[in-house]
Amino acid sequence: MAHDELDLQLLQALQLDGRASFGRIAAVLGVSDQTVARRYQKLRTSLRLRVLGIVDETRLGRPSWVVRLHCAPDGAARLADALARRDDTVYVALLNGGTEVTCGIKPRDRQARDDLLLQRLQRTPRVSAVSAHSIIHSFFGGPFHWLSKLDALTGDQQDQLRRPVPDRAGELTLDATDEAIVAALRQDGRTSLRELQDVTRQTGETVRRRLNRLRSAGVLFFDVQYDAEPLGHGTDVMLWITTAPTALTTVGRALAGHPEVWFAAATTGVSNIIVSIRCRDSAHLFTYLSERLGRLDGILQIETAPILRQVKQRELTP
Template sequence: MLSDTGYPGAVGSDTYDLIDRQLVHALQLAPRAAFSRLAAVLGVSDQTVARRYGRLRGAGAVRVLGLTDPERLGEARWQLRVRCAPDSAGAVAAALARREDTVWVSLNSGGTEISCTTRTPPERADHSLLLQHLPRTPSVLSVAAHCVLHTFFGGAQSLVAKSGALSAEQVAALAPDGPETAGSDSPVPELDATDRRLLGVLAVDGRAPLAELAAACGKSESTVRRRLEELTSSGALYFDLDVDWRIFGLRSHTCLWLNVVPSELAAAGEALAAHPEVAYACATTGPSNLHAVVITRGARELYTYLTTRVAALSGVQHVETAPTIRTVKGPGPLPLPSPRDI
């Protein structure tokens, strides 16, 4: 059974506390850190961290994911808006979520519109999902496709980092010893079949032990450790969290589509990226050239955000809002159902 956020078995917000929020923030900063290191920064015992993490992960409230960066791999990304007949949108969204080339599939605007992101490797430029499958799908009324041109906030950058759950001293204590990722001009290693197996395991569990990763790759643990460092330092691999935002008291998800004067697009996108409410922001093709995902406590906070921060953006000519009814798929593969959900 899916919760109202789309995650199986998510627990109520009244069961979350500061330690939970601090642990999630710490995992965003140091996703593969040992429980002992996380515990030292949080000022609690190793057992407390292990118990809290096990509870959050078991409830589907937090997943640590190792993901590939589409921009670093040269993949084309498209933001899709699929309008369906009301009685079929759920089934179409579920079908889209099962595809390997989709992420962030959600039902919006009263359950008649689906939004999702597709990723197409450079060697497969036919965009078959866009050009063939969706338009021929029964009950699909229209498909609008916006090519992502530039990401202002998202990917390795997370809304969790804006939460303020950890102090500046705690954030500094979890900072990596060296640069986490390389610059945009750094070479990206060519991925082979062994890398694909490694990345497949990390996409499901970013905290998978080295022994498990080595077994999946058929390599030694030292070899896998070096490859992890290479992929991460090149920016091809990053770690993110799939989060039930009720941990932070946030319940309202909204997609924004803004039409911005081209000369103001970069400035508006950078301003959006700095807003504490914005979980994702990108420039796209199409009549709405700036897209954002906003997460707030509720409708009142969304109204305040739209009439203050968004209203103050320079060059915005039109704003369309599409509330998210249910998130069907997040940034990684669909999680396997727990035994109680079968």
């Protein structure tokens, strides 16, 4: 199914505000409400489009980790599926010919972290090695999505849809009502206020106030997830980059500006930057590695790991 500029504009509009009404989006794009509704339904079918509510766990005092698990080929897929069913995993992928599973985790507390990293994964059959890396700084990702690099919308259109920058002063604590709202939006970020009222058993005004508070504090943002291959981007790769310590910030900031990069963060471990990139094909990947990355001073080593299958896809926020 062919996709045109209006489809890309709708994707970018939803990334700027995942709960924007079709009417508001239509007014910005200069089309009718019905056109936006039809295109939205088309993308849900053709690209498996989903808008999901994502919690920035660091605003709740919960650090993020990336875990690499090397395992026997006959055990990798089952392990990936099992990890995807866990509430504390935010993404799970099969890499390197099906012999590696990489996942992002956000444990609720130290005990949950230790139970997973020091006990469960270490004892998992068919796993030969486990390495865990703490994310210590974000360069690109989370609320800053790859769709923003499409430039399908004009600057003025983006300004009309973009929400105010969140106030990130201090950490927050969620109560039962907040948790119920977040749980519903994790499944469908466009869940209506009426449905959120039913879930929380609160008034519409209470739900609206809680939702605005979560968004304004930067605890909750909305992510657009879809199949990129039909749009011409069929090669996803993870890069583990080692830089000189003095070049860490410079390289990270340069990576954030690359059109191919949809996630980049500084991590602990031998490799100090983890990057996820999206390319059209292997030729595009070769050009990116040899020319764009090859021109950055301070890079000492690059390990590439093609993503065979994205088992679970949610944004990992440092």
